[in-house]
Amino acid sequence: MDDMTDFRAEVRAWFDAHAPHDWKLALPNMNNAEYGDFQCKWLRTLGTRGFAAPHVPVEWGGGGYDVHRQAVIYEEWTRADAPALNLYPVSLFHVPGTILAVGTSWQKDTFVRAAVDGTVWCQGFSEPGAGSDLAALRTRADRVEGGWRVTGQKIWSSNADLADHCLLLARTDPEATRSQGISYFIMDMHQQGVEVRPIRQSTGHEEFCEIFLDGAWIPEAYLLGEENRGWQVAQGTLATERGPVGLEIIERTRTSLIELGAALGDDDTGRAAVVRQELARLTAHAEAVRAFAADMVDGAARGDASFGSASLLKIAFSELLRDMTGYASLISGLSGLVDPGQRHQVGFVSGDWTIDWLGSWGWTIAAGTSEVQRNIVAEQVLGLPRESRPGAQMGVNR
Amino acid sequence: MTEPWDYSELNADQREIWDVADKVLSAGHEDPVAGTALGWMGIGTDPQFGAMGGTFADLAPLLECVGYHAAATCATWTAGIAVPLLAASEHPDAALIEQLADGRHRVAIAAAPLPVPTDTGGEIVCDSLGGVDAAYLLVPLIRDQSVMLGLLPADRRVAEDLRSIDISRPWSRHHIDPSAIDAKNLVRAPDLAAAWRCARNRVFALDSVGTARAALQKTVSYALQREQFGRPIGGFQAYKHRVVDALLRLKLAQSVAYRAAADPSDGRLAAAAAVEASAMASFVCGEAVQLHGAIGLTWEAGIGTLLKRARANEIVVDDRANAMTLTTSPS
Numbered sequence: 130m131d132d133m134t135d136f137r138a139e140v141r142a143w144f145d146a147h148a149p150h151d152w153k154l155a156l157p158n159m160n161n162a163e164y165g166d167f168q169c170k171w172l173r174t175l176g177t178r179g180f181a182a183p184h185v186p187v188e189w190g191g192g193g194y195d196v197h198r199q200a201v202i203y204e205e206w207t208r209a210d211a212p213a214l215n216l217y218p219v220s221l222f223h224v225p226g227t228i229l230a231v232g233t234s235w236q237k238d239t240f241v242r243a244a245v246d247g248t249v250w251c252q253g254f255s256e257p258g259a260g261s262d263l264a265a266l267r268t269r270a271d272r273v274e275g276g277w278r279v280t281g282q283k284i285w286s287s288n289a290d291l292a293d294h295c296l297l298l299a300r301t302d303p304e305a306t307r308s309q310g311i312s313y314f315i316m317d318m319h320q321q322g323v324e325v326r327p328i329r330q331s332t333g334h335e336e337f338c339e340i341f342l343d344g345a346w347i348p349e350a351y352l353l354g355e356e357n358r359g360w361q362v363a364q365g366t367l368a369t370e371r372g373p374v375g376l377e378i379i380e381r382t383r384t385s386l387i388e389l390g391a392a393l394g395d396d397d398t399g400r401a402a403v404v405r406q407e408l409a410r411l412t413a414h415a416e417a418v419r420a421f422a423a424d425m426v427d428g429a430a431r432g433d434a435s436f437g438s439a440s441l442l443k444i445a446f447s448e449l450l451r452d453m454t455g456y457a458s459l460i461s462g463l464s465g466l467v468d469p470g471q472r473h474q475v476g477f478v479s480g481d482w483t484i485d486w487l488g489s490w491g492w493t494i495a496a497g498t499s500e501v502q503r504n505i506v507a508e509q510v511l512g513l514p515r516e517s518r519p520g521a522q523m524g525v526n527r
Numbered sequence: 528m529t530e531p532w533d534y535s536e537l538n539a540d541q542r543e544i545w546d547v548a549d550k551v552l553s554a555g556h557e558d559p560v561a562g563t564a565l566g567w568m569g570i571g572t573d574p575q576f577g578a579m580g581g582t583f584a585d586l587a588p589l590l591e592c593v594g595y596h597a598a599a600t601c602a603t604w605t606a607g608i609a610v611p612l613l614a615a616s617e618h619p620d621a622a623l624i625e626q627l628a629d630g631r632h633r634v635a636i637a638a639a640p641l642p643v644p645t646d647t648g649g650e651i652v653c654d655s656l657g658g659v660d661a662a663y664l665l666v667p668l669i670r671d672q673s674v675m676l677g678l679l680p681a682d683r684r685v686a687e688d689l690r691s692i693d694i695s696r697p698w699s700r701h702h703i704d705p706s707a708i709d710a711k712n713l714v715r716a717p718d719l720a721a722a723w724r725c726a727r728n729r730v731f732a733l734d735s736v737g738t739a740r741a742a743l744q745k746t747v748s749y750a751l752q753r754e755q756f757g758r759p760i761g762g763f764q765a766y767k768h769r770v771v772d773a774l775l776r777l778k779l780a781q782s783v784a785y786r787a788a789a790d791p792s793d794g795r796l797a798a799a800a801a802v803e804a805s806a807m808a809s810f811v812c813g814e815a816v817q818l819h820g821a822i823g824l825t826w827e828a829g830i831g832t833l834l835k836r837a838r839a840n841e842i843v844v845d846d847r848a849n850a851m852t853l854t855t856s857p858s
Contacts, residue, residue, distance in 0.1 A: 390854030397851065409802060409850035413783075416799035420782035424536050437531070441775050500768065507767035510531050511747055511774065514762035 137201050140180075144209035147174055152212050153479075157470050164473045165291055168216040169247045180206070181214060182245045185225045189237070190245035196376070196426040203380035213377075213476030215336070216288055219250040223296055226369030227313075231354040231362050240294070240315065251292035253283040253316065253340055254363065260285075261501050263298075264307040264360070268342060270299035270314065276348040277301070279316065282341055285495070289338035290325045292318045296366065297347075302357050313359030315351040322346065332487045334474045367496055368439055375446040378492070379422055381478035382446075382453050383415045389457060404460050411453055418445045437510035440502040447492035447499065450477060454489050457482035531774060532740045534781050537588060540581075544570070545588035552596035559599050559658060559697060562589075563630030567602035572610045577625040583611070587733055587788035591781075594737025597695040597829075597836055601633050604656055607730035609634045609665050612676065612723060616716040633657065635686075635699055636727075637666035638843045640720070641677075643705050645670065650702045656843075658697035659686040666701075667723050668708070674720040675713045683707050693839035695832055724852075725794045728801035728844060732784040735801075735808035735840045739777050742808075742815035742833045746770060749819055769818060773811045780804035798852040801844040808837035 149171060159167060175181035179192020183202050187193035194202065214221065224244040228236055244250055259266040268281025279299050289295065295316040302310030318325070322345035327335035354362040390408050393401050425438050454477075458465045465483045477492065479485055493499045507513045529535065537545065551561060562568070569578025571586040586606055593603050605627055613624050626632045635657025643651060653666050664679045664686075684701040691698035716722065750761025750770060760766050780803050787793065787800035812834035816823035823830045 387856055391856045393854055397847065405850050405854050409853035410806065412853040413799040413802035413806075414779070416796060417779035417783040417803040420786040421779045423786070424782045428535055433535070438535075438778075441778055444771075444775055445779060500764075503768045503771040504764070506771045506774065507761075511761075511767075511770060513747075513750060513767045513770065514759055516762060516764055 133197065133201065136198060137205065140202055140205040141208070143178060143180075144205050144211055148209040148211035153475070156473060156475060159473065161291060165216065165249070168212075168214060171212055172214055172217060172247050175214070176246060181217070182221045182225065185221070185241075185245055186229075189225060189229065190242040191225070196423075196430070199376055200380060200423075203377045204384060206377075207381045207384040207478070210480075213381075213479075215474045215476060216249055216291060217247075218287070219252050219292075219296065220244040220248060222369045223252060223366050224250050227296065227353065227362065227366045230365050233350075235350060236315070236353065244294075248293045249288060249291050250294050250296065251286045251289040251318070251338075251340075252366075253286055253289075253295045253297040255285045256282055257284055261498055263363075264311075266298060266300065266311065268297075268299045269303065270301050270312060270347065272301070276346060276351070277314070279314075279322075279342045279345045279347060282339065284328075284339045285337050286340050287337045289318070289340050290327050290335075292325075294318060295340070296353075298359055298363055301359075305357065308360040310357050311359040311363075312356050313353040313362040314347050315353060316345060316347055317351075320345060330488070332474070332484050333468065333470065334472065334488070336474050375442055376422060376426075378446050378450055378477055379415070379419050381476070382449055383412075383419060385457065385478050385480070386412045386415055386453060389460075407456060411449075411456060415449055415453070418442075418449050421445060437506045440497075440505045443496065444493075444499050444502050447489070450492055451486070451489040454478065454482050454486040458486045532743060532777060532781075534588075534591070534785055536785060541585060541588045544585060545592055548589045548592035549595075552592060552598045552600075556596040556598040556695075559601055560630050560633070561598060561600035562602045566628075567600070568605045568630055569610065569628035570606050572606070572614055572624070572628060576610075576614055576619070576621055576628060578610065578628040582789075583607070583729065583791050584785075584789045587729075587785055590730055590733035590788075591737040591740070591784075594734035594739075594836070595741045597738065597741065597832055599696050601657055601661075603730055603734060604636045605634055608636050608723070608726045609663075611726060612665070612716065612719075613678070613714060615722065616676075616714045618715070627663075632662040633660065634663045634665055635661035635701075637664065639846065640667035640669050640674065640723075641703075643668045643670040643708075650704055653684075653701045653703060654689055655699050655701060656696060657699060659688055659699045661686075661699070664701050667720060668713075674723075676716065676719050676723065677708060677712055678714050679703065679708070679712055683712060691839060692835045695836050696839075721794050724848060725791070725797045728794075728797040728849070729784070729787050729791075731840045731844045732780070732787060732797070732800035732804040735804040735837060736777065736781045736784050738833050738837045738840070739773075739780070739804075739808040739811035742812040742830060742837075743770075743773050743777055745830065746773065746815045746818050749822075753820075766818065769814055773814045776807040777811055780807040795852055795855075795857050798849040802849050802853065805837070805841035805844050809834070809841050812837045 172181050180202050182191035183194040183199045185191020225241050228241050256266050270277040270279045295318055297314045297316045298311055300310055301312040322343045324341040326339045328337055329335050393405055422442055425442060461482050469481045508515050566579040571581050571583045572578035574580040590603050593600060610624055610627055613619060627634055635655040637653050637655050641651055641653050664684055666677045668675045668677045684703045686699050686701050689698040689700040751759055753760050784800045784804050787796045815830050819830055822828050
């Protein structure tokens, strides 16, 4: 316990000394290149202490912190009001989670440390005709001498306009159906045959994109796992979205609730009393989500993850985020009406509550909608009968 | 093979406590002193008082199991609230603690702290969990903003049955003459109000988890067995999503309730556990009524019994003090 107290003090002092100031004022005027520089600089500053990727082993450029220390890092990060790393979720979570699990030594050496050090990655899973029903994807990778040529369209791909590489799913066996015959690739985004168009969201951000692929080149060495076995690899990628990434959101949500409660002071009359009652309810719920995540982490550390808990946690933290930001927006008075005009997303709990609330559905929809997760739990955990449908479900990407 | 509603983090001793309690309470959940011979009233209390020893965390699975069986036993509030508070007092009465821990005397506990008027005269009324035959009533008394813990024997109060919506446990109403309370009836202990609240919150949280778990299990069995439109109703997506929501709320509350049980010094976490688990249990039991259809409305099906116990717990713990604790920064 003393260890943890010392660690917290150390992390707090580090953030006090290194967190950027005035970044919220500067952000609205940044163009894409400036935003990329800002994110990269902060990532590398965090990286000096392993705080950018606290869950990734030290030998791969992360912090190698146990999950209790990860929670402390996210708490202190939030407390310091320091920016989130919105440009890097795929680089920091999906890439290490997938490549360290199934990649070749060359792939690990070439891509993982670089991703943790600031190459931008995006994910090419969903398509216009393949969202929750991801196995319906139609993008094709045709075998040619030395690799593949890819043709098709991807959508809902966060930061694809700024990305260096893409984690891509494409069909390699045109004869096979559904989840059979899909392969998992690394794709270079800087090439002929890759065109990216950002999509404007209701938040005003242009965070996710469409990717048009017209004969884009993928060399042999960029295949992840076995050819035609990409579906199994993708399950691992999606699992990373239902697990560790939730810890940061839970800590940020909880810290925000503590701050909103503290702002009430001792006033327990009139509107303050009503607000207090609802904040208490949300706070109790946030503590419960946090306790469940901590149990899951302890279970995983024992090698004893109970099946379905990742799906339950994903529903829990995404809906907590939605409910907390929604209530904060409602009680923020007329300031909740103001659009701060941020071109770039600055975290899911930025304090611009109405914008955060609008963005929160990103989490209840991405990485397998809440409804898909509920089906998984109902059928695979509770043993309730399936409704007839042609194949397995997965999710859309972030 | 664990079931989805089992708590994943129980150690072997805790699992055994659950298994024994499950067996005993399956045989008779209405016994108001069930578990006495097994030492339930003294789990978590120092063996110097003739008790079982162990920690509050060891008591947690018993508390959940009592809720699960909607059992009447006074073991929960005796072992969870009365005995530890008395044992932590400045001059613990070892003989009395031993008599409570071995079941010779029963105790009722106030549902809420009781304001005592400073002017003399008139009676105060205290609604309590525990039957009229309890030898003692344990009640936090608030006078001039300070809290004292009253331990009132039968001759200091007049008790009557309280006809509660919660038919699964005995409730009683006590009429107290404030002028009859003297120093002998008061227990002194450091941080008394916080300790009482923390203990009460932890007990009600775990009881609520057990109550909800019973309702959810009944619902899942019903979903698999009841057929409409030629197939089990649990196959309809509108139905199964509601069941999963109930499971999710249960699992979250279970985690926070057990984590609060494991850290007796964290009053804020205990408040979170009580508020979350009690609201969760009303929600889950309410969903169980709806998902059973008209059967859920009947007295006989027993879902209503669970719903009423859940709501009773929520009424007790959903108070201003918990709202205040949860909206004050953790130290």
